[in-house]
Amino acid sequence: GAVVSQHPSRVICKSGTSVKIECRSLDFQATTMFWYRQFPKKSLMLMATSNEGSKATYEQGVEKDKFLINHASLTLSTLTVTSAHPEDSSFYICSARGTSGQETQYFGPGTRLLVL
């Protein structure tokens, strides 16, 4: 149980285009989903917290107009990187927390984004 998927697993795009990444909880309902960014050989940096049916809460320094987050259902959250630039290239990972109030986050496999 507690499986989280992400799609796509890797994407290459041209500078200036937008990219959408999907995060799905496959066998549980996720009240809250989180989006992280990870640079090579570094730790995970929380970008935003997404609650179903409400606006995402962004961490300090993360541009909400640059990284659009939608959490339309209890099993799906999307992250759209708008007008992507090479510095947006990174490993993006989502996690999901169940509805039971449990704190445990289960992570997706990550999406490798390369902006040319």
Add this chain to the structure above:
Amino acid sequence: GESVGLHLPTLSVQEGDNSIINCAYSNSASDYFIWYKQESGKGPQFIIDIRSNMDKRQGQRVTVLLNKTVKHLSLQIAATQPGDSAVYFCAENMKGTYKYIFGTGTRLKVLA
């Protein structure tokens, strides 16, 4: 083998030996702690967790120890295997927020 976490990000151990990975957490109000394993190019995988009202918890081949006095967390892996090679992160849950603060990570290398 034993690491000091932040100061020695890589821990090399012989196959079959026990491993100890350390983590210093930052917030004395954190009430829930988790260890994750991350293999190259993959997302973090849950290993074991512990609540602040406990000081030890055991799983299969893994044990987590929590010392709230010095804000220290450790992960012990018994009989380390090649498949244990990965980066290990500790995470603390900020009480009341469900947000995690991740440690910097320790790379575990298992030598044959």
